[in-house]
Amino acid sequence: MDTHTASLIRLGWLAGLWLLMTVSVAVAQEIKIPVPDTKRDTLTLTDSISKGIRDAKQIVRDSVFYVNLKNRMFKRRVTRELHKLLFHDMYNSRIKTGDVNEIEVNPFLPYQGRVINKIYIRRLGVFGPSVYDTLRRPRSWLERTANQLHADTREGVIRRSFLLFEEGDRVSPDTLRDNERLLRNSNVFHDARIIVVPHEGSRGFVDVYVITQDVWSLLPSGSVGGLNRFDLRLEQRNFRGLAHTFTNQVSYNAVDPFQKLEYRGRYIIPYIGKTFFTGQADLVQTRDLKQYAVRFYRPFLTPDTKWAGSIELSHNRFPRYVVFSEDTARLTKLNYNYNDIWAGYAFKPFFSFLGEGDDRTRLVVAARFTRLAFTTRPEVRADTNQLFQNTNATLFSIGLSRRRYVRDVLIYGFGRTEDVPYGSLAALVAGYDNAELGQRKYLGFKYSKAHYLESFGYLYGAVSIGSFLRSKTTVEQGILSLESSYFTPLRTTNWGNWRHFVNFRYTMGAERFANEYLTLSGRDRLGINNDNLRGTKLLLTNFENILFSRLNIVGFRVAFVTFVNLGLVSYQTKRLFQGPLYQGYGLAFRLRNENLTFNSFQIRISWYPNIPQNSQPFRPAFEGVPTARFRDFDISAPEIIPFR
Incomplete structure (x- = not known):
């Protein structure tokens, strides 16, 4: 047996083992999303009373703690003003967030089939009210002034571009829930809510x-x-x-000396x-990249979206492109044109997959x-x-997608409603590449x-x-x-709410080209550039603990973060x-105002004890932190699995 066949067998064996473990855990545990029982039986009533008692005890503990703190700080003028700046009366997050931190039934079900x-x-306004308390007022003249300066999204734009339904349509509960999620996931809206009320007299x-x-x-x-020397950036998202x-x-x-x-x-x-x-149109004129690009795309926004696709054209020029190999790095010039087009169609299957067939499966x-x-x-x-050979790749895919969403708070955001996807996705990709060095087939799963x-x-x-x-x-350019x-789950303490996060990633390449590599470098990897x-x-593992505190500094919520990042990396010639x-x-210490488009800001102190050629193990930093996104289960364009 040659080395190529052995590599392919190892890849398949590891993938099969991982798939078997994932499916086995799902089948053995029969994990399902719990929903509140709408029947008011004795058990439900008892659970509700018990939960109410627990909430009441938490309210008392929180209230006593913060009332005592407020009384102590209000004894002096300086500390009184400091308290007004830092704290707001947010004793219990469950009261503030209402139904968004419950995994609930679809509230639009009672109106299914009625005519809109x-x-x-x-x-x-941007500051003051919320979609769950529209009567709340801005707290300061600064917030009132900001509301007056901001141009709200036009009503016609919302009706024309963001609504999946029209007057005269029949109510579809899933469509309304998907539309709420669509509004919240856009970078224009902080939050959104849809309410259905019976029409008077009908x-x-x-x-x-x-x-x-x-x-x-x-x-x-x-x-x-x-x-x-300066750098200025201005982004207007609406x-x-x-x-x-x-x-x-x-x-x-x-x-x-270059530009x-x-x-x-x-x-x-x-x-x-x-x-x-x-x-989308892009124009880039920097010392290391010259780019002209245009792109039109439509994703599978909801499970009911039937057609999706995109077309992209770009011209790219790299005057000084760095090519890395196992022990060398060199500069070269690259110019290339990139053309990409794809289209996909989704429909309800006539069978179930691993027992998961339902009206949200496509x-x-x-x-x-x-x-x-x-x-x-x-x-x-x-x-x-070989990485720089001309290619003409044609790919086909068939996949099964099942996706649903529940609402929660304080995961990646600091209080806004977050739509958490759950479900499954399976996709098979096959095709061929008429490459410059000879035609080759592609297969991926x-x-x-x-x-x-x-x-x-x-x-x-x-x-x-x-x-x-x-x-x-x-095998060529294989990956597992x-x-x-x-x-x-969200836990509550006297100081706020906290969660633990664990992330694991393993990537292995087989017969990759000499100038292809993986890296632990970067903020979303080990946390240091090297x-x-x-x-x-x-192999990379990240542990993170986040305490969402009740501190509020001029509208910025404060979270305290501790983290541990552990990683292994090697080339194919080494174990x-x-x-x-x-x-x-x-x-x-992480700060964020959900009403702003700004990234989260954080003051970070890190220690990297064994990074090679690192003369500064302790590293303080003040940096922006982009908001993380959930992995969804929508199927997009057929793709060659990226090596990253």
Whole structure:
């Protein structure tokens, strides 16, 4: 048996083992999403009374603690003003969040099939009210002034581009829930809520109220290193209330020998008309990248979306592209044109998959064509720089997707409603690549699954395996990837609410090209940038504890974070577990205002005891933290499993 066949067998064996474990756990535990029992039997009544007693005790503990603290701080003028600045009366999060931290039945079910008579749009100010308390007022003149300066999303834009239903349609509970999620997931709205009320004088008609709250859309940022060096960035995520995103960034460095002035620009038009296509244009003129790109795309926004697809055209030029290998790094020039188009169709299957068939399950078929044509590159041969060969890939996929969502709070956000996906996805990808160095076939498989239990937490697992095949026994650019993530239920203490997060990732490459690599470097990996943390096999585990405190500094909520990052990485010529265990430990103070488009900010202190060529083990940092996103279970374009 040759090494190529052995590599393929090892990949298949590991993937099969991971898949068997994932499915076995799901079948053995029969984890289902619990929903409240609507029947008021004795057991339900007893549970409700017990829960009410627990909540009442928590309210008393929280109230006594913060009332005593308030009394002590109000004895002096300075501490009294400090208390007003830092604290608001938020003794119990369950009262504040209402039904959003419960896994509940669909509230629109009682109105299923009724005709929508009128749709009313209610737009709230950025600061002050919320979709669960529309009468709340801004707390200061600063918030009132900001509300006056902000241009709310136009009512016509909401009706035309963000609603999945119209007047005269019959109420579909799933459509209304999906529409709430669609509004919340856009970068225009902080939160959204849909309310259905019976139309006065009629049993067959209802009125629908759509309540939205924008985020503060203007985001300036930058840095100044003197008169001869600065970086300015201005992003408007709701240009003139049209929901368009317009981003401009200008950088200047008078001593840069290659290019003194740099520019990045992007314009995005979401959900054009009722087509739900999004248009995007990019212009980049920096010292290391020149890019012109345009893209139109429509994803499978909901399980009821039948058609999806995209088209993308771009020209890219890298004057100084860094090519890494196992022990070297060199600069080269790259120019290439990239063309990509795909389309997919989703429909209800006539069978169930692993016992999960229901009205939210969709069978998706899709096709994709991608062309990569280089005009400037290093010399390409059968054993050198294969990564830069011209390619014309055609891929086909068939997959089964089942996805649902529940609402919760204080996961990745600091109080906004979050839609947590659960379900499963299985997709098979096959195709061929008419590459410059010869035609090759591609075969890949992906499977992922997630469960969410109020008493257990959220558990997600995924396996991906794929490879090009030059012949029946010759593997090229193979990959096996295993991922898992977990977070605990929300726990309440006197100081706030906390969760634990655990993330695991294992990636192994087989017969990868010489200039392909994985890395532990980066904020979302080990937490430190270092060119020595490279290889073709990677194992990474992240542990994070977050305490969402009750501190509120000028509208910014404060969270206290501790983390541990552990990683292994090696090239194909070495065993993964024979290398050093790279480590990172630290704590951070994270601040975020959910009404702003700003990233979270954090002050972080980290310790990296054994990173190679690292002269500073202790590292303080003040940085922005992008909001993390859940892995969803929608099937998109057929893709070659990325090596990352």
